[in-house]
Amino acid sequence: MTQTLSDRVVGVLGTPDAMAKAGAARAVASDWRAGVIPDIGGTAPGDRPKRPAKPELLRPREMPRRGKAQSEAGRIALLHALAHIELNAIDLAADILVRFPDAGMPMDFYNDWLTVLDEEAKHFQLLSVRLGEIGAAYGDLPAHDGLWQAAQDTSDDLLARLAIVPLVLEARGLDVTPTMIKSLRNAKDDDSAAVLEVIYRDEIGHVGIGRKWFEHVCPGDPVAMWQRLVNERFKGGLKAPFNDAARAEAGFGVAYYKALAG
Numbered sequence: 001m002t003q004t005l006s007d008r009v010v011g012v013l014g015t016p017d018a019m020a021k022a023g024a025a026r027a028v029a030s031d032w033r034a035g036v037i038p039d040i041g042g043t044a045p046g047d048r049p050k051r052p053a054k055p056e057l058l059r060p061r062e063m064p065r066r067g068k069a070q071s072e073a074g075r076i077a078l079l080h081a082l083a084h085i086e087l088n089a090i091d092l093a094a095d096i097l098v099r100f101p102d103a104g105m106p107m108d109f110y111n112d113w114l115t116v117l118d119e120e121a122k123h124f125q126l127l128s129v130r131l132g133e134i135g136a137a138y139g140d141l142p143a144h145d146g147l148w149q150a151a152q153d154t155s156d157d158l159l160a161r162l163a164i165v166p167l168v169l170e171a172r173g174l175d176v177t178p179t180m181i182k183s184l185r186n187a188k189d190d191d192s193a194a195v196l197e198v199i200y201r202d203e204i205g206h207v208g209i210g211r212k213w214f215e216h217v218c219p220g221d222p223v224a225m226w227q228r229l230v231n232e233r234f235k236g237g238l239k240a241p242f243n244d245a246a247r248a249e250a251g252f253g254v255a256y257y258k259a260l261a262g
């Protein structure tokens with residue numbers, strides 16, 4: 001029997017091996033674009049995606065401090081941490097496609113989040129290849145176990161998911177990535193910097209997609225609603241400085257977030 005989109009996406013979540021997960025994600029996106037997946041379907045995801053045996057997952061306060069990007073060990077630690085974030089991002093993009101079947105979202109919603117899914121998988125692949133070039137691999141170092149928390153905290157409500165995952169966490173990525181690119185360039189690691197440039201450009205698009213669908217789903221004033229949801233659902237608080245230019249490019253203007261800056 002031909003698999004539906006949700007069968008395939010739940011299959012991505014259920015794939016433990018990281019490279020196989022990325023490959024499965026990209027295959028779903030390309031098959032969707034080619035029109036060979038007949039319909040969306042309604043297969044439900046489990047609570048947590050499957051992950052590889054390595055890396056070992058540690059609580060945030062148990063994580064060793066990362067060295068400076070100037071040292072090779074520091075660069076490996078940075079790329080490894082980013083690969084781990086991208087692996088989570090694959091599962092987050094997959095999860096939003098299948099977690100809220102009752103929201104009645106239009107076809108364009110699926111097109112957009114499959115683009116995000118494909119790009120997160122590409123980001124993981126690029127970082128894995130780059131780690132290999134400098135003598136390391138994803139799984140070599142311990143990684144942060146807190147990243148799925150935001151998904152669990154918002155698994156009951158699509159609007160809250162959109163408020164927190166793309167518009168807090170991915171937007172935060174836009175704030176911090178230019179500094180990482182600069183320090184990699186200073187360390188003469190232009191190949192790693194080039195990978196982060198690709199990721200940075202794509203992530204502006206992801207924040208834009210998040211903002212678009214947040215405003216689509218939001219019943220009232222989106223700015224007031226977003227601020228309310230961030231206060232209710234996001235414990236960390238927002239951290240300045242913000243990358244206003246990149247956020248604006250995503251249509252996510254200062255009116256949304258300036259009032260919440262800690």
Ligand SMILES: [Fe+2]
Pocket residue numbers: 086089119120123199203
């Ligand atoms: Fe990404």
Ligand SMILES: [Fe+2]
Pocket residue numbers: 089116120170202203206
């Ligand atoms: Fe992203």
